[in-house]
Amino acid sequence: MIALDTMLPAFDVNDASGRALKLTDFMGQSNVLIYFMRTSTCQVCVNHVRDLAKHKAELDAHGITVLVAIPEGAEAVARWQKKSASPFIGISAPSGSTHAEFGLNKKLFGSMQETGVVLADKTGRVRYTRGAVIATGAYNWQELYSAMTEHLPVAA
Template identity: 25%
Template structure:
């Protein structure tokens, strides 16, 4: 069992993932051919995590939507994934749940709060960047994510 979060250079393990309809999801099927942002929510009801998801869905760069390069992992089961998907329908096919994923990558409950985090991984699941936090305000940074996704030359825009 891990005792600390994944760091750049390590591999994101295969995770037990479930879609909102109860179907099993394979991580390799969700990853982009180049780089993917994998966002681990604190809880299905975390208001800060939902704010981060709204920010991600409004961000575009290089003619594409950031939302197409995201995988959202919700702690829990298919009902929890469905709860999040209902609030973010534009991400519904990118939202999965897992009862074990957070712990398997080193995100634990600290001071009563589940840690959350953003990892950018390549198609081989190698972690390129990692940002984790016990307080969810620190678990996502748009500029850092875009840079890790290789979008440093393309201006990011957010729609209202």
């Protein structure tokens, strides 16, 4: 998993429409939270994203843009975005894996995609991480909220 107090990688991603984005595009503009789904159909991951959506007002108050990384590629992101009606931006890597770029690799003989959360401030400095092979261990709202309040002032 990417280390705390390091910088987000200058990594290209695509949104659900296939539009190219750079993680560095958000620097100076907003704080960034990336939630890494194990798969677009992982029910635990879907529930985590739903929980994040319940806390959207708090995320917005801290100036956080939420990106949801889906490992199966652009078509899966588009399907997920349409089906979920998520208020967040679904992303995928144009080639390779967004997950691997953040140190979330496939474990257990290459069959289980790791999942996790990365929170970075406006400068791109990583302020919080949590990752796990089993999706139930990859997200904790109380921990995340604590990191938000400690490192990211409420937006004016």
